Amino acid sequence: MDQLKKVWRFLRSMKFAVILLLILAAACTAGSVIPQGQPTAWYTEHYAQQAAGAVMLLGLDDVFHCWWFVALTLFLCLNLLLCSVLRFPALLRRMREGFTPARAIAAWDWAPLAKLEGEPERLFAKLGFHSVRSGKMAVHLPDGNSGAAEGTEADEAETDRVEADGAETDRVETDRLKAAESADGRPVRYAVKYKAGLWGAWLCHLGMLVVIAGFGLGQMFKSEYTVYGVPGQTKPVGDTGYELTIDDFSIALRDDDTVDQYTSEITVTDTAGGEQLGGSASVNAPLSLFGMKFYQNSTGWAATLETWKDGKKLQEDLLCAGEYAAIADLEGLAVVFNAFYPDYAEDESGQPVTLSSALKNPGYLYTIYYHDQVVGMNVLTAGEKITVEDYEFIFRDPQPYTLIQVKRDPFRYLAAAGGLLVLCALILAFYLYPRELWAVQDEDGVWCFGGRSAKAGLLFAEEIGRAWADLKKEEQSDGK
Amino acid sequence: MGSDRFLQVENGLFTAVMVLYLAAMVLYFIFLAVKREKAGKAAGYVMAAGFVLHTAALVTRGIGAGRLPLTNQYEFATSFAWGICLCFLIFLWKYRFQALGAFVTPVIFLIIGYAAMQSREVRELMPALRSNWLGIHVSTAIISYGAFGVSFAVSLMFLLRRNMKDSAFWQEHIPDERKLDAISYRAVSLGFLFLTFVIITGAIWAERAWGSYWSWDPKETWSLITWIIYALYLHLRLSRGWKDRSAAIFAVIGFLCVIFTYIGVNTLIPGIHSYA
Ligand code: HEM
Numbered sequence: 001m002d003q004l005k006k007v008w009r010f011l012r013s014m015k016f017a018v019i020l021l022l023i024l025a026a027a028c029t030a031g032s033v034i035p036q037g038q039p040t041a042w043y044t045e046h047y048a049q050q051a052a053g054a055v056m057l058l059g060l061d062d063v064f065h066c067w068w069f070v071a072l073t074l075f076l077c078l079n080l081l082l083c084s085v086l087r088f089p090a091l092l093r094r095m096r097e098g099f100t101p102a103r104a105i106a107a108w109d110w111a112p113l114a115k116l117e118g119e120p121e122r123l124f125a126k127l128g129f130h131s132v133r134s135g136k137m138a139v140h141l142p143d144g145n146s147g148a149a150e151g152t153e154a155d156e157a158e159t160d161r162v163e164a165d166g167a168e169t170d171r172v173e174t175d176r177l178k179a180a181e182s183a184d185g186r187p188v189r190y191a192v193k194y195k196a197g198l199w200g201a202w203l204c205h206l207g208m209l210v211v212i213a214g215f216g217l218g219q220m221f222k223s224e225y226t227v228y229g230v231p232g233q234t235k236p237v238g239d240t241g242y243e244l245t246i247d248d249f250s251i252a253l254r255d256d257d258t259v260d261q262y263t264s265e266i267t268v269t270d271t272a273g274g275e276q277l278g279g280s281a282s283v284n285a286p287l288s289l290f291g292m293k294f295y296q297n298s299t300g301w302a303a304t305l306e307t308w309k310d311g312k313k314l315q316e317d318l319l320c321a322g323e324y325a326a327i328a329d330l331e332g333l334a335v336v337f338n339a340f341y342p343d344y345a346e347d348e349s350g351q352p353v354t355l356s357s358a359l360k361n362p363g364y365l366y367t368i369y370y371h372d373q374v375v376g377m378n379v380l381t382a383g384e385k386i387t388v389e390d391y392e393f394i395f396r397d398p399q400p401y402t403l404i405q406v407k408r409d410p411f412r413y414l415a416a417a418g419g420l421l422v423l424c425a426l427i428l429a430f431y432l433y434p435r436e437l438w439a440v441q442d443e444d445g446v447w448c449f450g451g452r453s454a455k456a457g458l459l460f461a462e463e464i465g466r467a468w469a470d471l472k473k474e475e476q477s478d479g480k
Numbered sequence: 481m482g483s484d485r486f487l488q489v490e491n492g493l494f495t496a497v498m499v500l501y502l503a504a505m506v507l508y509f510i511f512l513a514v515k516r517e518k519a520g521k522a523a524g525y526v527m528a529a530g531f532v533l534h535t536a537a538l539v540t541r542g543i544g545a546g547r548l549p550l551t552n553q554y555e556f557a558t559s560f561a562w563g564i565c566l567c568f569l570i571f572l573w574k575y576r577f578q579a580l581g582a583f584v585t586p587v588i589f590l591i592i593g594y595a596a597m598q599s600r601e602v603r604e605l606m607p608a609l610r611s612n613w614l615g616i617h618v619s620t621a622i623i624s625y626g627a628f629g630v631s632f633a634v635s636l637m638f639l640l641r642r643n644m645k646d647s648a649f650w651q652e653h654i655p656d657e658r659k660l661d662a663i664s665y666r667a668v669s670l671g672f673l674f675l676t677f678v679i680i681t682g683a684i685w686a687e688r689a690w691g692s693y694w695s696w697d698p699k700e701t702w703s704l705i706t707w708i709i710y711a712l713y714l715h716l717r718l719s720r721g722w723k724d725r726s727a728a729i730f731a732v733i734g735f736l737c738v739i740f741t742y743i744g745v746n747t748l749i750p751g752i753h754s755y756a
Contacts, residue, residue: 014719018712025708032701032745064696215694224691259606284611284689295691407691415693419680426676430669458662459575 012082020076027072031063077212084205095198101190104436104452105139112448113461114468120189120439120447126467129191129437138185139440189447190438197455200429207425210418214411222409228320230302230401234269237406242290243269247278249402251299257358262296264402281404295405301340302401303364308392320401327391332371335393339365342398344381352379364395435460486544487602493537494558498592500530501565505585512582512653520578527572527581531565538562545602550618551609553746557595559618560742561588563626567667571630575663579654583633591629594743613685617678624674625738628710631667632735634660635728642725661722664731672710679703702741709734 010016035042038061043052059066097103116123124132225238234245248265267278268289281287287294302320306313307327317325324336341354344363352363361381368376368388376388386393433455439447449468453460507523510516538559541549549555568584571577638660644650654660682700687693694700709730717727 014715018715018719021708021712021715025705025712028701028705028708031696032698032705036696286688286691293691297691405691412687412693416680416684419676419683423673423676423680426669426673430673456662456666458658459666462575 011079012086013079014083017076017079017083020072020079024069024072024076027063027069030060034060034063036064037062073212073216077209080205080209084202084209087202091198091202095195098198099192099195099434099436101133101135101137101188101438104190104438105137105188105440105450107452108438108450110448110450113451113464114449116439116447116449116468116471117445120441120449123439123449123464123468123471124189124191124437126471127437127464129193129435132189132191134187134189136185137188137440139188187441188438190436192434192436194428194432194434197428197431197433200425200427200433203425204422204429207418207421207423210421211415212418214413214415214418217411218409218415221411222407224408225406226297226403227406228300228401228403230318230320230399233318237268237292240292240406241271242292243271244294244404244406245269246402246404249299249400251400257356262299262402264296264404266294266404268292268294291410292406292408295407296402297405298403299400300403301342301398303337303340303362303395303398305335305337306394306396307335308394309390330370330391332369333388333391334369336367336369337364337395338367340398341365341379344379359398362395362398364398366393366395368393429455437464483544483546483602486540487600490537490540490544491600493533493540494596497530497534497537498589498596500526500533501561501585501589501592504530504581505589508578508581508585512579515653520581523581523585524572524578527565527585528569531562531569534558534562534565547605547610548615548619550615550622551605552598552603553743554595554598554600556618556742557591557598559622560625560629561592561595563622563624564588564591564629565626567623567626567630567670571663571667577655577663579637580630580633580663583637584630587629587633611685611689613681613688617681617685620674620681621678624671624678625742627667627671627674628735628738631664631671631731634664634667635731638664638728639725639732658722661717661728664728665717668710668713668731668734672707672714675703675707675710679707698745699741702737702745706734706737706741709737 034055040052040056040061043055043061046052047055055061059068063069114123121132124130223238223240225240227235227237227244229235229246231246231248234243236242237244245267246264247267248263250263252260252263254260261282263280263282265278265280266287267276269276270290277289279287279289281294281296283296286296300321302318305317305319305325307315307317307325307329309329314329315325315327319325319337321337321340324334327333327335339352341352341361341363343355343358343360345353345355345361347353352365354363364380366376366378366380366386367374368386370388376386378386380386380395382396384394433453435451435453437449437451439449441447449464451460451464504523504526507519507526511520511523538549541555550559564584565588568580568588572580637654638657641650641654641657641660655663679700682703683693686695686700713727713730713734716724716730720726
């Protein structure tokens with residue numbers, strides 16, 4: 001039983017969070033340094049044998065998708081969830097009961113951060129505290145050494161001791177403090193601001209959970225397709241039941257011939273209902289249709305292949321570089337359009353290269369197969385033809401094709417919402433954290449100021465001191 | 481004025497900025513060595529002057545290039561130094577903390593020195609890089625990295641001061657550990673908030689440009705590692721208290737990660753981000 005309790009304690013502890021985050025950071029480092037997703041042979045070739053073995057054994061060739069990385073992330077979520085759920089009641093209680101003059105003053109060490117005669121509200125206003133409560137309270141001035149809080153008791157749900165500047169999570173018995181607020185005590189002023197900031201860290205954790213959930217669900221359910229072609233072609237979008245027609249594709253150039261923008265005009269048809277929607281997709285400006293996003297992803301060259309036999313044209317195929325045409329007239333005969341060189345030349349070693357991206361001297365690299373046997377391979381330039389037995393082939397009309405990526409990730413909004421939550425929560429946690437300011441009038445009628453802030457006690461104290469100094473300066477110059 | 485003229489002016493300003501930062505660094509060292517308030521004050525003014533000229537240099541380059549000057553190693557390095565300088569001046573003004581200058585100025589100087597070694601050629605951007613999101617992404621990165629630069633210097637002071645317990649000089653010249661910790665925490669908070677924003681805007685841009693908001697490319701991964709390191713700083717500081725050294729050590733490691741994300745990833749690991 002004790003063992004179980006220990007495990008439970010550990011699972012919800014911040015120590016566990018720190019360990020998990022450390023391992024995740026190390027895993028990310030490995031994943032960024034070791035090239036991901038290569039075939040096994042790549043690692044055996046580039047690393048020492050043992051290192052390659054370790055990479056494959058630990059799944060370091062695909063760190064971000066391997067089981068232990070996912071498991072660590074799930075543990076982090078569990079840890080976050082437990083910590084958030086268990087801290088919730090304590091936070092709620094602190095929000096409701098933690099900010100009272102009695103509590104603040106009971107925990108005070110009576111070292112005034114500022115002293116003022118006359119209206120104390122001046123300093124409150126200067127520090128941005130607007131709704132100041134006033135009342136009377138029986139407070140015992142310290143007899144020399146200490147007037148600080150007695151009897152503090154740890155928050156049960158606060159598993160990790162939060163030692164923040166100055167103010168511990170004091171839980172002084174509430175009724176004793178209530179009794180301290182009385183009609184015939186000393187005049188007291190008290191104000192608190194940014195109470196909601198108490199929720200900063202909590203909301204940040206919640207936001208992280210949402211981000212991880214959105215990302216994880218996205219990984220599981222998103223889908224991705226690629227469609228490429230030249231204007232006029234219509235192709236299916238994977239198995240979605242939609243068809244994509246490329247209406248136009250343009251490449252805008254700058255004066256120096258570098259590319260300014262790629263734009264595809266497309267129409268998407270729902271083959272079931274017949275509904276059609278269209279628009280243009282360019283780099284950095286994807287098109288959203290039918291719940292999918294269409295990205296102008298890349299471009300390449302396409303050309304028309306003509307097949308002739310005995311002076312008669314047998315067939316005509318529009319091929320993008322990388323595609324092949326099967327010749328219907330003779331089973332097993334196929335022509336692959338391997339690559340295209342718009343400004344064709346040969347380098348010193350006789351390899352085909354292109355001198356520029358301008359269409360000056362087209363060169364078509366092709367391979368011809370007959371039943372898996374290579375029967376021809378070369379670069380064909382404009383006007384040339386390939387002859388294989390009775391067949392003649394020519395390439396003509398090179399033109400750029402467009403490659404459109406189609407993506408669907410219904411959970412990306414969830415991840416985005418989580419990210420936004422984290423961002424807002426951080427503002428709460430780091431800037432709008434709770435601050436309390438109070439003043440008690442001493443026998444001589446002087447207001448003694450105290451203040452606290454669990455998040456930044458020291459700096460808040462300095463801020464009060466500075467505001468006090470500024471106030472004195474202003475009042476002096478006004479008085480002159 | 482033609483765009484070349486703007487770039488010439490920028491060149492001149494850049495040199496002046498280097499000289500001013502160097503002068504400020506020397507003055508801060510003098511301030512620390514002989515504890516002359518005046519030297520510290522003067523250093524602050526020289527820094528501020530350097531910052532004004534630095535801003536002018538960035539603006540002229542922006543006009544000369546006809547876009548935000550945030551796209552290659554040179555531009556990003558000089559902006560990075562500018563960001564640290566901005567955050568330093570804010571912290572100097574807010575916390576009246578002159579000794580910080582002696583630790584921040586060397587960092588600024590190293591980064592601007594790195595910038596000086598890079599090519600200053602202005603090149604047209606590939607289409608994927610012309611995005612407003614990218615502009616927001618990189619400008620916020622500068623603030624974030626600037627704040628982390630300040631926290632690095634303060635945390636270094638924290639760690640050194642702890643190790644120099646016997647040195648009267650350190651005990652006298654450098655604020656106490658509690659204050660150093662408080663300031664470092666403020667700097668990390670600012671940096672962490674902005675880094676979060678940087679990662680989110682980067683994700684939005686990646687989603688628009690590449691169709692995937694997170695693809696574990698090395699630069700993304702390293703920004704996440706940096707983010708995790710600073711999250712560790714925040715938690716260690718909370719759970720172990722300000723007296724503990726471990727948080728400060730993470731603040732130092734965090735900044736090394738920042739530098740690696742920015743320089744190491746580009747030069748050592750190939751990826752989508754390798755052009756910037
Ligand atoms: C990716 C994961 C996490 C992130 C980004 C994160 C972020 C944060 C942030 C920004 C703060 C506020 C720090 C400050 O105000 O100085 C915080 C506080 C805290 N975190 Fe986390 N955290 C994460 C994971 C965890 C986990 C798993 C635990 C589980 C035990 C945890 C426990 C705490 C606690 C107890 C606090 C103090 C809360 C308070 O001041 O009210 N954190 N966290």
